[in-house]
Amino acid sequence: MRNWLLPENIADILPATARQVESAKAAMLERFRTYGYELVCPPLIEYIDSLVYDGDTALVMKTFKLDDQMSGRQLGLRADITPQVARIDAHLLSSRQGVTRLCYAGSVLHTVPESAMRSREPLQIGAELYGSSDVGADLEIVDLMLASLEGVGVGGLTLDIGHVGIFRALAAAAALPAPLTAELFGVLQAKDIPSAETLLAGAAEPFRSALLALPGLYGPDALSRASQCLPALPEIRRALADMQAVADSVAGRATVNFDLSDLRGTAYHTGLMFAAYAPGWSDALARGGRYDNVGDKFGRARPATGFSLDLRDLVRVLPQRSPAMGIRVAGADAGRAREAIAALRTAGEVLVIDYLGESATALNCDRALVWRADGWQVEPFASH
CATH class of the missing domain: 3.30.930.10 (Bira Bifunctional Protein; Domain 2)
Incomplete structure (x- = not known):
């Protein structure tokens, strides 16, 4: 039994790509913050009637459904975070009467992929603006969408x-x-x-x-x-x-x-x-638009506009960057060098403890922490 196999269109994200995805996510969330967008984290699962809209058969078909053993009601694994954010604006933040800016980042699940190359577990990140029907709100969202892509090196x-x-x-x-x-x-x-x-x-x-x-x-x-x-x-x-x-x-x-x-x-x-x-990707990297009154089913109809993208897709067109090279310290020296290691890590350096005497390439290190007469020093490290 090959129990290491994953379902079709489901995949692990390996170290180099995972770091790239998380760095892009952090950069985008920070950009959202500078535009005034507040981060929310909706749950992965909730009642199905909160996750889909009447008449949206496509979203219904994409949503995994299961029975709740506690309530007896049908649950859904979210296929899109936008409806959840609309619920938050309409219900949990209903005391806010002016413009509300919200952003999010999290996995969604699809019963079938949107295309043969897409994952059934997109990592969706996006921003939504509620409370303004002015075209200026759409211009702000478009600006933020382009700035987010430009900020991670997409040209x-x-x-x-x-x-x-x-x-x-x-x-x-x-x-x-x-x-x-x-x-x-x-x-x-x-x-x-x-x-x-x-x-x-x-x-x-x-x-x-x-x-x-x-x-x-x-x-x-x-x-x-x-x-x-x-x-x-x-x-x-x-x-x-x-x-x-x-x-x-x-x-x-x-x-x-x-x-x-x-x-x-x-x-x-x-x-x-x-x-x-x-360039380099045939489908859209990011999509957005206006969806006025979507919160009506939650008790408050408001004008709304926003955009989202899948970070798993985005990584396909991001410029490739080599991981930062680290500093090697021999396992035998790690105890004595504890304070020096802590100081270097505090300064943002990568410190790798070498237990097996591995090569510079294997450790991804170009420097070494070594003891000299005047204390611990960082020197060039070559394979041996």
Whole structure:
């Protein structure tokens, strides 16, 4: 029995990568703090009806479920931390009436991976801003998302900008029934134009043509084309203006691409959506968007915007860094050198006690702590 095998799309993180992941996490959480975001740590498990939203079948399917032996109710292992943070804002922090900024970092679990290369245990880190519907809040989140990636050495960023509100405005104007709207949303997510044409066979113009045009509205010039071919609904005009505002805010910092057909957000997204890409990885490194009123099911509907990313994915495109070289001290000397070892470790040095007489390469040390006439000294250490 090969009991060392792990389930498919589940993997250990080994030393060099683990240090890189934890360093990136620490750097991002520190950046969140400087922007005013407070850290929260929701539980890995809670009642299933708190973890998923009505109508979000994709999130329901991704969530592991089990029975609670204590309450008899169904529990879920979280597949997304955003709903938990919305619960905290709506319920536990309900006394706060102004803007609330929260951040988090933790593992989530998926029943199936989002793609063949992705883990079923993403390490999700993100930031959420509650209480402001102003586009400035979205600009802050986009800025923080890009700054977080830049801060850990990811360069050459491309920002895709979309807006799910355009689809919702067109569906409402066409008076599409809710079941048809949900089915059409899924079809457009898959960019299945023939099926979309079938579903919209009886829809009123110009909304039918506008909905069918969405999959073709992508690229740097998509906004100008959209303003010409989409109905001049107030919601659409605002959406296009907000997308342009995001693009203007990142000018010179990231390559911008508009995509009005990008409906890959979950069912709770309501407005602006954005995703960051980088060379070397085909999928988005980070995604975010607006999800107003998501706290309604917890008793307080508030405007909200945020972003998140998977640190396990991110490490694939992080610059490779060699671990810091340490200082070797012979095991026989460790007792006598206790104070010197403590002082060096306090100063941030790596001190490795060598019990077996190993090489410099094996110990990852380029210096040695040795006793000389004038006390303990740090000298170059070569393999022997």
